[in-house]
Amino acid sequence: MDRVRFDFETGDLQGWQVMEGRFGALVSDRAMCRNTPGQLYPKEGRYYLSTTELADGGFDDGMTGVIESPVVRLTGPVVTLHVGGGAHPETYVALCTEDGVERKVARGANSETMQRIRWEVPELVGTRVFLSVVDRHTGSWGHVTLDAVELQGVLDLEATQRLRQTYEARKAARLKAQEAEAQARARRRGEHRKQLRDPAYLFAQGQSRVYSGETLEAIAMPVGGIGTGCIQMDGHGRPALWQIFGNYHAARIRDSLLGIRCKVGASRPVVRALQDIGTGPFQGMRTARFRGEYPFGWWSFRDPAVPVEAELEVFSPLVPGNARDSAFPAAVFRVTIRNRGSKPATVHLLALQQNALGLNPAEEPAGREAPSYGGNRCRVVREPGLTMAAMSREGYPGTMALAALGGHVAASADCGSLDTAHQSFAETGTVGGPTETPPSPKGRTFNAALTVPLRLEAGESRTQVFLIAWHVPGQVHGEGKWQSEGCMYENWWPDALAVARELKRRLPELLLRTQ
Structure with missing residues (x-):
């Protein structure tokens, strides 16, 4: 079975690329935990990817951006990875298809411990996918850690080059969709404020929301x-x-x-x-x-x-x-x-x-x-x-x-x-x-x-x-x-x-x- 592994043990990004924002020491060899002094950092080998580490040994959760992996053509259904850091909606790792659609998402648990994630995606076998590390949170636990990524597939460097040329277009489409959603939310809030002034609405039997x-x-x-x-x-x-x-x-x-x-x-x-x-x-x-x-x-x-x-x-x-x-x-x-x-x-x-x-x-x-x-x-x-x-x-x-x-x-x-x-x-x-x-x-x-x-x-x-x-x-x-x-x-x-x-x-x- 063909396998592609990103473990960052070479001390570099192994073909991953920062597509947006800025980061410090993305590939880190931190040995000890920050929050539990004296405890070894829970990583697989020496190196791992982190969006919070700085070259001087400090950290900065205010850094934000997006990092994308090379494109992989899946020949099998299994993708595994270790994910830690923040549990926020704005801090996650996504498995994406070439069109940028996020098919699977994993987050940390506001913890230095990286959880092992296993995705089974038989519907994507034969298609090209990539992983996207998204960090858009600037508060506490505003970072992502990643290690030991493994996909059943083969690298597609030509598709990787094409994908990276489309990032700005994908970003523009995302921002446009976010703007449309913000406008829709504003309309819903306005309608809700009207309802809160309507006695018939306030005293009506409600329904559970799913x-x-x-x-x-x-x-x-x-x-x-x-x-x-x-x-x-x-x-x-x-x-x-x-x-x-x-x-x-x-x-x-x-x-x-x-x-x-x-x-x-x-x-x-x-x-x-x-x-x-x-x-x-x-x-x-x-x-x-x-x-x-x-x-x-x-x-x-x-x-x-x-x-x-x-x-x-x-x-x-x-x-x-x-x-x-x-x-x-x-x-x-x-x-x-x-x-x-x-x-x-x-x-x-x-x-x-x-x-x-x-x-x-x-x-x-x-x-x-x-x-x-x-x-x-x-x-x-x-x-x-x-x-x-x-x-x-x-x-x-x-x-x-x-x-x-x-x-x-x-x-x-x-x-x-x-x-x-x-x-x-x-x-x-x-x-x-x-x-x-x-x-x-x-x-x-x-x-x-x-x-x-x-x-x-x-x-x-x-x-x-x-x-x-x-x-x-x-x-x-x-x-x-x-x-x-x-x-x-x-x-x-x-x-x-x-x-x-x-x-x-x-x-x-x-x-x-x-x-």
Whole structure:
């Protein structure tokens, strides 16, 4: 198989070209992280591409511009790359066709850690493509990092020369389209202002809005009961920010996801994360659509390579007039799979969660490692209709639980890294590992995982429920005369397992009363 690789290990741009703007030391050999002093920079080799580095060793997020790769004629469907830096709409790497249309987009996660992205584009095999690094953001995390780009294809230098001659025309077309969109937005704002002065409009029954594409970037939906802290679900379906430990500054826990493995007949199994942005080796679904009516959030995922439809409902019980039933320190994840095809489908669902007890929110774990981890434990607990991965930490009062309702649940207290879990899940539909762990060594924790098999006949749909529960007593809130300690939920539940047990027992009732 023909392969083109851009790893920048020659210390130069390897044929990439700055098409617009200015940058400093685009190809950098920075050895240590800026935000976590003493930690090695997470890159593949010595060099990587960065839009923030300066030749004197400093950095400047105010630099903006566009860098384009040489043109590659794809002979295979797979493109892989490592992307880090900002998560803004204006900082991204795009896979483009010769006409400049962006067919795939990847962003960083406001982190120095570069995520491995894998795109499968069988529809583009035989066509010419290029990669575009776009940095038009001048604020915090206003940069892109890129490394280890690999495409199944061959370089086309003649097409590269033609492409670069068209950049100004492509730029003019983009600016014209942006101007037209700005005018359309202005018209919509004017119409909306008129509506806000119209009593008939203000008192009419509203309709839910469905969000997709770039609008997903602006969504952050909190789940968690009143006074319990929250997990912020982003528009892509990821549990992106965690504030369940009494932490005002949100923690980021990358090793937390739902996944799907689908197989029809003798076809090769397809594995995806139930989100439209990949996490590590778990490729995201092609598209996501979000609709929210607090406390519910609904995501709809589609991918032409996945022969079923996937829907995700996330909520925490909220019962007006009942403080206790509105204060479960937990989130409910209801995954519905529909087989619209004409043949039976074998589906496995995965819930993977890192034991994050004791994590310093200022640290972003590198896989299962963070300086504040250590002494973390996981064990599998099985009860009728409920399987839980119980998480604790030596010397720490809090607990967490990942749970799956129903039977036929496979469970692991330590499924290893995301790469290990992905390989096992792709091969077997389950993940390996023990049912109980010893305390983790200093600087490391464990990832627990639950998997559930579903067989769907043609036209059939099935729903599987997962839970994440937490119980972190003794949290300090506020300061000075406003300082207080503890959460009300400590008076109602002794630990996260008790929270999950009650949710399992009362879920139909709580769902009905919340709706």
